[in-house]
Amino acid sequence: MRIGELSARTGVPVATIKYYVREGLLSGGERRSHNQVEYDEEHVRRLRLVRAMVEVGSLPIAKVREVLAEIEVPDRGLDGTLGVASRALSQHREPTGEVAEEDLETARTIVARQGWHSVPPEYGQVRALADAIGRLRELGLADMVDMSGQYARAAEMVAEFDLGLLAARTDRDEIIEAMVVGTVLGDAIFGALRRIAQVEISGRTFQRGERHRHSTSEE
Amino acid sequence: MRIGELSARTGVPVATIKYYVREGLLSGGERRSHNQVEYDEEHVRRLRLVRAMVEVGSLPIAKVREVLAEIEVPDRGLDGTLGVASRALSQHREPTGEVAEEDLETARTIVARQGWHSVPPEYGQVRALADAIGRLRELGLADMVDMSGQYARAAEMVAEFDLGLLAARTDRDEIIEAMVVGTVLGDAIFGALRRIAQVEISGRTFQRGERHRHSTSEE
Numbered sequence: 001m002r003i004g005e006l007s008a009r010t011g012v013p014v015a016t017i018k019y020y021v022r023e024g025l026l027s028g029g030e031r032r033s034h035n036q037v038e039y040d041e042e043h044v045r046r047l048r049l050v051r052a053m054v055e056v057g058s059l060p061i062a063k064v065r066e067v068l069a070e071i072e073v074p075d076r077g078l079d080g081t082l083g084v085a086s087r088a089l090s091q092h093r094e095p096t097g098e099v100a101e102e103d104l105e106t107a108r109t110i111v112a113r114q115g116w117h118s119v120p121p122e123y124g125q126v127r128a129l130a131d132a133i134g135r136l137r138e139l140g141l142a143d144m145v146d147m148s149g150q151y152a153r154a155a156e157m158v159a160e161f162d163l164g165l166l167a168a169r170t171d172r173d174e175i176i177e178a179m180v181v182g183t184v185l186g187d188a189i190f191g192a193l194r195r196i197a198q199v200e201i202s203g204r205t206f207q208r209g210e211r212h213r214h215s216t217s218e219e
Numbered sequence: 220m221r222i223g224e225l226s227a228r229t230g231v232p233v234a235t236i237k238y239y240v241r242e243g244l245l246s247g248g249e250r251r252s253h254n255q256v257e258y259d260e261e262h263v264r265r266l267r268l269v270r271a272m273v274e275v276g277s278l279p280i281a282k283v284r285e286v287l288a289e290i291e292v293p294d295r296g297l298d299g300t301l302g303v304a305s306r307a308l309s310q311h312r313e314p315t316g317e318v319a320e321e322d323l324e325t326a327r328t329i330v331a332r333q334g335w336h337s338v339p340p341e342y343g344q345v346r347a348l349a350d351a352i353g354r355l356r357e358l359g360l361a362d363m364v365d366m367s368g369q370y371a372r373a374a375e376m377v378a379e380f381d382l383g384l385l386a387a388r389t390d391r392d393e394i395i396e397a398m399v400v401g402t403v404l405g406d407a408i409f410g411a412l413r414r415i416a417q418v419e420i421s422g423r424t425f426q427r428g429e430r431h432r433h434s435t436s437e438e
Contacts, residue, residue: 118422129411150380154373159416161369192348197378203337
């Protein structure tokens with residue numbers, strides 16, 4: 001297909017497609033003549049993957065390139081590839097500054113209490129958790145930290161489904177793609193559902209209050 | 220305290236504090252003499268709140284200003300303030316482009332199946348959910364959409380804790396601040412915990428595989 005059709009199929013403007021090719025996120029099409037370049041289904045798929053990372057995951061271009069490069073190393077085992085790609089996807093959310101020792105302790109306690117003994121204590125996301133805990137503590141919202149155990153149980157539920165989806169696949173490229181997309185879109189889906197559930201629950205509470213006031217005024 | 224101490228207490232550089240004051244995110248300190256401006260505990264608290272939204276929530280400055288303005292409208296009831304602030308916090312994650320009708324249908328079905336009948340069908344986060352569902356569908360990962368029910372149950376667990384924390388507070392300003400911080404830091408905490416849980420579960424699976432291979436080679 002021509003670049004115009006590729007653009008129409010994926011919703012990515014032609015200029016952006018050309019930019020992605022220049023940045024090495026997408027291989028160039030096959031040149032058929034001096035003014036005709038052909039793209040195929042692989043390009044459609046890759047472009048949608050890039051778009052999910054950029055638009056939904058808000059990943060910087062350099063990070064997208066890193067994730068794609070990790071995916072394409074052919075010799076590494078699947079476990080290694082998943083680990084590296086997952087780390088690349090997570091890293092841009094990790095704190096760059098200092099994290100207080102007491103917050104790291106709290107984060108490690110939450111992880112240990114959950115029985116998560118396979119997690120390396122130096123794992124970057126433990127630092128990300130500690131950073132968020134420190135901010136709650138500074139803002140005097142320590143009771144939210146106590147609640148992290150409840151969050152951890154919900155996170156374990158979600159992670160089990162995530163990995164179940166990978167286990168349902170057999171093709172190496174499909175597994176990796178599902179992991180990348182699942183990580184990025186899974187965050188977006190969970191975030192939206194959390195906000196929808198908040199509206200539902202506060203709506204219910206508010207309506208109860210309304211009905212109560214109403215029935216009181218009728219007495 | 221002087222601006223230097225305010226900077227040390229909050230970890231925000233002096234130049235950034237001055238920028239926030241110019242942008243209207245923080246009130247100026249009280250001028251005591253031509254070269255001495257005093258800041259107080261309110262500034263420390265406000266600055267930490269702004270920092271959570273900017274650094275953890277990645278909110279653009281204009282959006283932070285909008286959230287703060289909503290918080291400070293004195294006449295609106297608590298329900299109204301929470302609704303508007305929550306909408307301002309969520310909006311920057313809502314899709315700006317078209318969302319396919321079939322994906323909106325799927326999103327509404329997930330919400331209805333969960334029994335969330337207080338949610339307005341036009342709520343922006345339902346569109347955000349539909350947008351993510353559309354991307355999964357385009358990438359041929361429709362089985363992840365089927366999983367949204369499991370995500371929804373986990374999201375309801377988290378939202379119940381979120382609102383429980385608000386219910387535990389009585390002061391209006393504290394409730395609003397807890398909502399803002401909880402929304403922003405709650406996402407960060409859940410995201411970190413989800414990744415940690417993924418490492419744990421895949422680690423367990425991998426170790427089982429290793430042990431299996433090991434015992435086989437000993438035979």
